[in-house]
Amino acid sequence: MSDAGSSEDRLYTLIAELTYLCPLRCVYCSNPTNLSAHPDRLETEDWLRVFRQAAELGALQLNLSGGEPLLRKDLEALVEGAHALDFYTNLITSGTPLTRERLARLRDLGLSSVQVSIQDASAAESDRIAGRASFAQKLEVARWVKELGLPLTVNMVLHRQNLGRVAELIALAENLGADRIELANTQYLAWALENRAALLPSRAQLDEAREIARAARERLKGKTELLFVLPDYYSDRPKACMSGWGKRYLLVTPDGLALPCHLAHTISGLTFESVQTRSLSEIWQHSSAFDAFRGEAWMPEPCASCERRALDFGGCRCQAFHLTGNAAATDPACSLSPNHDSIVAAREAAQTEGLVQLGLRYREFK
């Protein structure tokens, strides 16, 4: 037995970003910053066709995400269609807007699990990061998820303004009965890159939080899965982004672009195709953009001869592009990258004590 996909490349997970619209304005949103360039263009039948084609390619997991997927009036039809294809369907949501009745309906139609994001341990702080009063509703939704017998993942994005409260964050998720707690440090791309100086933690903060998470993971073993994702700015080696470009994940944007990851369409020079004009299988197997960073032929040194190249695949292509201007460069998060100095400089600036008093740029739809 092995974790799925460790031995082979094939599509496992379809991420359906149903809309980029969202009532929240989180300062680290992973959607692109030019949101209005990607309006909702897919109808219900388009999404259902995409689901069918993904299932034919072998996808078993479906993440209904966004933006806020609850803003889609046809979410019920999409969940029902996904269930007919036997997907494990995760709803990835801010929890707003939602009623208990709608959640019960989604469960009855075959929803497998719900992931609710919570921004901090108190209403004031959570609402400040989300840019909207939403904390109370999130707790309510998390309780409904459990009452309705659905598995609950609580997702908390970590940064220097909440890392000091990681114990409280874990306690909150535990009290809500979370089956899975995701403590994911911010990935510094898109909106988070704009706000990096205000969000990047110090090493001391991170070490302390990691130790608390480690102890909690041990304590919760067998009961609640606890995941602590280190920020790659502090890991010295890049993360295996998406388990490799075009290997196991395929993402479709609200306007119908098929991508290997959440931000691939922000890389200039690559042409991504629409699910309106080609089948998913043609795009997956034959599009030049999906092929661009598959395998090892594209790799520069030091990746090309690195013994870790089959483990991290050279890191994140979007991070390489946004920090160096070259998507084919070694991810600067790697200490072996010739561009690693930009990461070191950002890290050094983050070692000061206390909060950096900087204005946050909130996500906006423009």
Place this chain on the structure above:
Amino acid sequence: MTSSAASLDLSLRPKLAPKTKLRLDPKTGKYILLYPEKGLLLNPTGAAILKLCTGEHTLAAIIEALALEFESKPEVLGGEVCAFVQGLLDRGLIQAEP
């Protein structure tokens, strides 16, 4: 692992956790146990064990059934089955009721 498989009580009735979904993967012809964000691809023994983890059967009964199915003996299979079940208990993918 903190607890050893040898200490597993054979009268426990293991049951797949509600967050899991056991299904056939058409691409490989193998069973796969899906849960949030992940999946565990199963070999034939693993799949046979999990199909019996319904909460109705004791671990002892599961071992006996598997010994029949795989033409082996409970003494031979017992250790492997317990280690597998313990691993999934530790990961919260199986729950065990007395």
